[in-house]
Amino acid sequence: MNPRLRGRPLCEGTGESTGLRFPRWANPTLSTGPRRRRGRRAVGLSLTPGWGQSSRHSTRALAGSHGRPGPAPPRPHSPIRPASTVGGAQSGDATGGTGRHRATQSPLPLRARAHPAQMESRSQRRRRSRQLVAAFLHDPGSGRVYRRGKLIGKGAFSRCYKLTDMSTSAVFALKVVPRGGAGRLRLRGKVEREIALHSRLRHRNIVAFHGHFADRDHVYMVLEYCSRQSLAHVLKARRTLTEPEVRYYLRGVVSGLRYLHQHRIVHRDLKPSNFFLSQDMEVKIGDLGLAARVGPAGHCHRVLCGTPSFQAPEVVSRHGHSCKSDIWALGCIMYTVLTGTPPFTATPLSEMYQNIRDGHYPEPTHLSPSARNLISRLLAPDPAERPSLDHLLEDDFFTQGFTPERLPPHSCHSPPVFAFPPPLSRLFRKVGQLLLTQCRASCPFTSKEASGPGEEGTEPDHVEPSSEEGAPLCAKSRVHILTLGTRRTELADSKGSLALQVELATRKLRLCLDTGTVAAQDPQGEQRPVLWAPKWVDYSLKYGVGYQLSDGGSGVLFRDGSHMALRPPGGHSGGRGRRRKTPPQACGVRDRDSFRSLVPSHVSYQPDQGTLWTFTLRDVPSPLRAKLAVLRLFACYMQRRVREEGTVSMPVTPASPDLSLLGVVADSRALLLLFSNGTLQVSFRTSQTQLVLSGEGEGFLLTLWEPGGPSTGVSYSLDALQSHGCTPTVQQHLRQGLRLLQSV
Numbered sequence: 001m002n003p004r005l006r007g008r009p010l011c012e013g014t015g016e017s018t019g020l021r022f023p024r025w026a027n028p029t030l031s032t033g034p035r036r037r038r039g040r041r042a043v044g045l046s047l048t049p050g051w052g053q054s055s056r057h058s059t060r061a062l063a064g065s066h067g068r069p070g071p072a073p074p075r076p077h078s079p080i081r082p083a084s085t086v087g088g089a090q091s092g093d094a095t096g097g098t099g100r101h102r103a104t105q106s107p108l109p110l111r112a113r114a115h116p117a118q119m120e121s122r123s124q125r126r127r128r129s130r131q132l133v134a135a136f137l138h139d140p141g142s143g144r145v146y147r148r149g150k151l152i153g154k155g156a157f158s159r160c161y162k163l164t165d166m167s168t169s170a171v172f173a174l175k176v177v178p179r180g181g182a183g184r185l186r187l188r189g190k191v192e193r194e195i196a197l198h199s200r201l202r203h204r205n206i207v208a209f210h211g212h213f214a215d216r217d218h219v220y221m222v223l224e225y226c227s228r229q230s231l232a233h234v235l236k237a238r239r240t241l242t243e244p245e246v247r248y249y250l251r252g253v254v255s256g257l258r259y260l261h262q263h264r265i266v267h268r269d270l271k272p273s274n275f276f277l278s279q280d281m282e283v284k285i286g287d288l289g290l291a292a293r294v295g296p297a298g299h300c301h302r303v304l305c306g307t308p309s310f311q312a313p314e315v316v317s318r319h320g321h322s323c324k325s326d327i328w329a330l331g332c333i334m335y336t337v338l339t340g341t342p343p344f345t346a347t348p349l350s351e352m353y354q355n356i357r358d359g360h361y362p363e364p365t366h367l368s369p370s371a372r373n374l375i376s377r378l379l380a381p382d383p384a385e386r387p388s389l390d391h392l393l394e395d396d397f398f399t400q401g402f403t404p405e406r407l408p409p410h411s412c413h414s415p416p417v418f419a420f421p422p423p424l425s426r427l428f429r430k431v432g433q434l435l436l437t438q439c440r441a442s443c444p445f446t447s448k449e450a451s452g453p454g455e456e457g458t459e460p461d462h463v464e465p466s467s468e469e470g471a472p473l474c475a476k477s478r479v480h481i482l483t484l485g486t487r488r489t490e491l492a493d494s495k496g497s498l499a500l501q502v503e504l505a506t507r508k509l510r511l512c513l514d515t516g517t518v519a520a521q522d523p524q525g526e527q528r529p530v531l532w533a534p535k536w537v538d539y540s541l542k543y544g545v546g547y548q549l550s551d552g553g554s555g556v557l558f559r560d561g562s563h564m565a566l567r568p569p570g571g572h573s574g575g576r577g578r579r580r581k582t583p584p585q586a587c588g589v590r591d592r593d594s595f596r597s598l599v600p601s602h603v604s605y606q607p608d609q610g611t612l613w614t615f616t617l618r619d620v621p622s623p624l625r626a627k628l629a630v631l632r633l634f635a636c637y638m639q640r641r642v643r644e645e646g647t648v649s650m651p652v653t654p655a656s657p658d659l660s661l662l663g664v665v666a667d668s669r670a671l672l673l674l675f676s677n678g679t680l681q682v683s684f685r686t687s688q689t690q691l692v693l694s695g696e697g698e699g700f701l702l703t704l705w706e707p708g709g710p711s712t713g714v715s716y717s718l719d720a721l722q723s724h725g726c727t728p729t730v731q732q733h734l735r736q737g738l739r740l741l742q743s744v
């Protein structure tokens with residue numbers, strides 16, 4: 001087979017014989033025959049009546065195209081209604097009548113008409129051939145008059161124009177199929193079937209069918225205008241799409257396809273060029289030219305039709321199409337849009353068909369495991385093993401990855417960047433729905449959802465003022481335990497356990513307070529690199545508490561007590577899971593700049609204290625993907641906030657992979673974070689002050705970030721505190737921290 005035809009729909013086999021010829025105008029290299037050509041030429045050069053021109057001409061045109069007394073009557077069973085062509089046509093076909101009739105009107109000498117090829121250049125001929133459809137069209141059925149607009153594109157059997165309803169100014173797409181040509185009977189049958197099927201369908205993910213009519217030469221279908229063309233156009237500009245986009249498009253396609261299958265219709269030619277895009281980027285299945293109803297056994301005729309590289313094994317083997325053949329095509333499409341090439345492309349065709357039968361395609365190793373897994377399910381050689389449309393949407397690829405609610409129009413030519421606010425909460429809700437079903441019972445107390453430091457609100461992007469710092473402690477400032485790490489009893493006293501760290505942190509706080517002296521000003525401090533959390537997100541009501549570390553890593557202590565972290569490169573791996581050097585996959589929510597700075601080298605997961613698994617980003621097992629999605633959402637959000645706020649951190653030794661957040665407690669004035677390495681952080685909401693106690697023994701440091709102070713914070717050793725003392729404000733902060741800690 002000519003490889004150029006590989007992208008074109010093919011139709012062969014019983015019922016629909018092979019080699020449907022292209023209509024003549026669809027292939028300019030095919031001869032149109034002398035008589036016909038002469039007729040067109042003559043008409044084309046004749047003076048044709050324009051819109052609003054002489055009533056005689058208009059009446060003639062309205063009475064029927066081509067100067068005949070009336071339009072050609074439709075076949076008795078034909079769904080095609082005849083049309084009137086209103087004057088103003090640029091085409092003789094539409095306005096003038098037959099060559100003989102028009103020749104009488106032509107002002108040109110016969111000589112010119114006898115040798116048109118000598119008179120016109122190829123481009124003129126091409127231009128003329130494009131003008132075969134009248135400029136104004138009248139649908140006698142509905143009484144509407146349309147103005148034909150520009151040519152949108154050409155298919156193998158049809159051309160498509162923009163169309164405007166003259167009375168309402170509504171814009172449509174006009175699909176024009178010629179009635180003439182050698183294969184006209186077959187083509188006519190195809191068009192009739194397309195109209196019969198398509199005109200009964202109504203679904204937001206299927207190109208709407210608004211009407212049809214015909215004249216002697218053409219059948220016209222008035223369709224919903226999809227101004228952003230098709231997914232094939234997007235692919236041409238982009239080459240590949242991101243996984244969130246693929247989820248978005250496939251969701252729409254699955255919805256439309258489910259509707260078709262419910263009506264026992266198989267599309268048989270699903271491909272990116274038949275997924276049209278509306279102005280607001282909604283995907284619509286179109287071109288039902290090869291669609292057919294399935295018989296009682298769930299199969300169509302045993303025909304070989306569709307686009308060869310997207311044909312299913314059972315189609316290639318001539319066992320006929322079923323709904324599962326469309327599902328196979330979805331697998332081919334998913335592979336194509338994610339990798340840039342179809343899964344089956346080999347030449348010769350026989351080899352490609354063999355690969356299709358064997359389900360043998362190049363493994364797309366660079367895709368995420370869930371994408372690869374879904375592709376392999378869709379491309380199962382046995383149709384019975386392919387998922388149904390409902391099961392397809394339940395696949396991890398959909399349930400554990402972020403799907404945008406809308407795509408921005410610019411995603412037609414460049415990868416979209418998904419911003420968090422304002423739809424942040426919706427995204428979180430969606431991802432979290434699944435997560436919540438996995439989480440165990442909630443914590444004894446729950447907080448308002450808040451983000452910080454210094455922020456409090458119902459959503460991380462929503463800021464509300466908190467109560468005045470320094471206000472007397474009252475019922476309102478009750479301490480809430482937001483999240484706590486899961487305790488394993490046998491590890492309760494081991495290093496890193498919550499109980500032990502609470503005890504150690506309490507001792508450190510007391511040491512600072514016990515310095516006794518109240519100083520008028522802080523002792524001499526120094527700027528030291530400290531591992532702390534410059535940003536945190538309290539979403540404990542639904543998911544947990546996320547934090548961003550000063551080493552660039554981030555983590556979430558989930559409501560169920562488990563902990564997951566994205567570790568930056570340079571950290572030690574040391575976990576029990578696999579660790580491979582792999583570039584990170586697209587972030588669920590893609591903020592490219594922030595993601596670049598995240599570039600996590602691995603993911604560490606602690607289902608409970610004492611158990612640590614590490615994975616590369618791509619190897620995170622499916623059951624943990626929902627948690628990973630939440631972690632990434634938090635991480636991207638915090639990274640962006642850190643960048644926007646210009647928070648500066650001194651370079652710090654990366655955290656060890658087993659570092660985790662053990663617990664988070666808060667009252668109305670402050671929030672306390674306790675880490676497994678003993679670091680204690682207290683973030684004061686109103687004053688924006690941060691207090692961090694880190695290190696042990698000689699390395700013990702109290703670090704303070706205060707408004708107006710150095711953005712890298714000021715650290716004090718225990719020696720300095722003991723010899724110099726603390727200011728009353730610092731003492732108050734320490735007491736506040738102690739109070740929170742005692743609630744754990």
Ligand SMILES: Nc1ncnc2c1ncn2[C@@H]1O[C@H](COP(=O)(O)OP(=O)(O)OP(=O)(O)O)[C@@H](O)[C@H]1O
Nearest residue numbers: 152153154155156158160173223224225226230287
């Ligand atoms: N409803 C529509 N809105 C906007 N553009 C459309 C619409 N329908 C078709 N087109 C455009 O018109 C062109 C021709 O479409 P058509 O469906 O006739 O053929 P095709 O699908 O490209 O090819 P083939 O029929 O060989 O599969 C394409 O470029 C397509 O993007």
